[in-house]
Amino acid sequence: MDEGALIPGRLADVVIEDGLPRRADLPLVFDELDYQLACQVYLWALPMVDFAQWQQVHTEEFQAGPFDLVVYRSYRDRLGIITANATTPYIMNFIKLGATGPVVIELPPGPTAGGVSDFWQREVGAMGEMGPDQGKGGTYLVLPPDTPAPPGVTADHVLESSGMNIFFGFRTLDPDPARAQALVDQVRIYPAGRREQTAPTRLVSPDGRPWSADQPRGVDYFRALHRIYQSEIVDERDRFYLAMLRQLGIEKGKPFAPDERLSRILEQGAAAGRLMAQANSFAKRFEGSRWWPDRQWDLATMLERSDQRAEHHDQLLERAAWFFEAVTFSAAMRSQTRGLGQAYLGTYTDATGAWLDGGRSYTLHVPADPPAKLFWSVTVYDADTRCLIDNPQQRGDRGSRDTDLLHNQDGSVDLHFGPTPPPGGEANWVQTVPGRPWFSYLRLYGPLEPYFDRSWKLGDIHSA
Template sequence: MSALPGRLGQVRRDGGLPHRDDLPLVFDELDYQMACQVYIWALPLVSYAQWQKVHREVFGATESDIVHYVTYRDRLGLITANATTPYILNFFDLNDTGPLVIELPPGPTAGGLSDFWQREIGVMGEMGPDAGSGGRHLVIPPGATVPDAADGFYLQRATGMNIMFGFRTLDADPARAQELVDKVRVYPFAERTDPPVTRVVSPQGRPWSGDQPRGLDYWVRLHDIYQREVVDERDRFYTAMLATLGIEKGKSFAPDSRLTTILETASAAGELMAQANTFAKRFPGSTYWADRHWDLVLALDNSSQRAQFHDQLLERAAWFYEAVSFSAAMKSTTPGLGQAYLSCYTDSDDRWLDGAESYTLHVPADPPAKLFWSVTVYDTDTRCLVDNDQQRGDRGSRDDDLAYNDDGSVDLHFGPTAPAGRESNWIQTIPGEHWFSYFRLYGPLESYFDRSWKLDDIVRSS
């Protein structure tokens, strides 16, 4: 038998079997490998659980509140946040609330619900059943019956006990948009006759992080959310692995020193695998143009995360390591509707993008966006907006000071210092930190879908 890697290479043989004294080495390796796979499987669940914890413990948001992210600093903990439009959302535990009422006012809003596996379970606002006319939505927990007196509600059936409700205002006037936000109500159905006040909570510039925690904290967060969630049939083999790793329903999490070491090592190895799976995608069709370094960032086929013969485990891990939430609009194939997302992690010479170097991106004339386009810079370590002195991480067609070339094209610049005379087109990067970029098209047009319009590579200047 050929030599085996890692711990298994140290195992002695006894008549073709592992030596009895070396069985602990075999079991250590088995537990480590299971922990690496569980890490990858749990990425979307732990991501939302961490963000929920921030809402409760850092922002003080309750089950009746919504959190409004407006400023650049507000969004610095939000994985691959859009830097141009506000976010309004909160996380709700239906174990605590029971059936939950969400009231949206009439007006231009777009929003929806997702479970903690980040599967979209309901659409609201202009794209929802109320078509922008407003209304009351009743979220029913898994296994619960529709309560009496539910007439007049739009029914939304949750697929998990924890949900995220989020929306955006589509009114360009800030005052009218704020009026819509202030009219949203969230409260338990049982308290509908005298509902608590729904507060609009602000991060107020407080430091926070919504990315998955590292080390043993990853498993602590996973244990906590597992206690408060239902188990999908598709996940029962993974929950069997959880049991072996000391995470079980109704039991405390108290790993001994051996298991703690394995879990801490596996979370580091799992993140390394997640980084490779995300920043060097190997899914068929990931590269959008064969001669460019821009990827289709979102490899998931649909919100169910289900392909014909399998569930999209690695595609899901790639997206939810670097991003949060999924909606059908992100996968639009209809010109003029939804959004398109492209990602770039390397320069034209296939080198990681380095915060100490200077780069240029040439955006050809007439980017195929009905509404607007933008380019955003993110830190690879946090997957959040770059926390630079500018407090600005994007440039795009909505920027009045953007300088255009005579032919209508745009040259954008990235680096630690601004190129002379091109400050308006510059995004500051940070030496010692790597970065990546998203190119977003809002209302992508036909020349994007047929690939006749091409975005250039990011070119290193030095």
């Protein structure tokens, strides 16, 4: 048999002579090698590039400094966040520990959920109700890697960062806007030991301007990766990926200047990597991802631990799936504690397995008594951006905190999705956009036993 006939895809045109590739075809082989490296680097780097993009938005577009907080209150403010919760406000910032040194975060007592993550989106430490303060507040000292606490600086809790760049964010869980704002006003961030010399933490607003935390596309993805790699550390486990970066022109202390050939390969690799990431997220093939065997709902994240490690491997594809369609992960997001944390289920198709079409109308039956101690919501996201749907209605979710939600006599709720409202009004309707496919999350805040034992079962999304 001709050995060349066994080679698939882009290498099918390589001529094999006496078991060796024809020398004139070697550029095809090396182009394919670099292309495959680009695809794998794309999947590996998703969490870091995503945070790097968002950090750049904070510093360049929002003009937020290291000790400021960006507050995302309105629907338009949150349109740039990948799979944002449309129910609660977000308060966030990114801190370059290499520039600031150790920092202190003061968190007031009250119902909050949040924490600190490195740029691989591994949880450095939880805060608030799921953190060591258990909602009682306190001071957190955050240290750069391999850095001792400054002399004379004490804190209630010490977090040792696994990276040089960190994300700090939290959500207020109090439904009363005034009380929630009072919590936000009390948060302070400052260099360790310099509280009195540092101005009070400033609250910055996106002010409804358009922005996006979506990973850059094409060669810009690799430019963002090069930029953040210059100031970030990489674990020992990733040294082979650093060899791939080097082959793709990304090195510490050197400019990123791909020639025409490499630019073409990186453009193709980013496009293919994005397609792989999308399929990996929206058509999960991970064992145990389907929550109910006879439903289309999946666990939105298959990460088992906040450090992204499993017993015999690190969860590369599970990590890529989650951080393509979402940002941040903590143990609280796969809570096993009844009444605390959150549960997330995602559906990307209707009951028949077809992608959800923004030009068609659908219904979803939510049985009575959704098992959530705090609240539940169903949210619609644009499949391309993975952000809240940007519809004329300027509303992307319906849930238990909506006072106008209409219930059936048995306590169940029928939700409607489509470009036009159903007969009977808009109370239970989320508007979709023709030509924009979508997907949906169910969130349970404070999940209860009927979720864990699966005795409460959500319906599929059906075409109306």
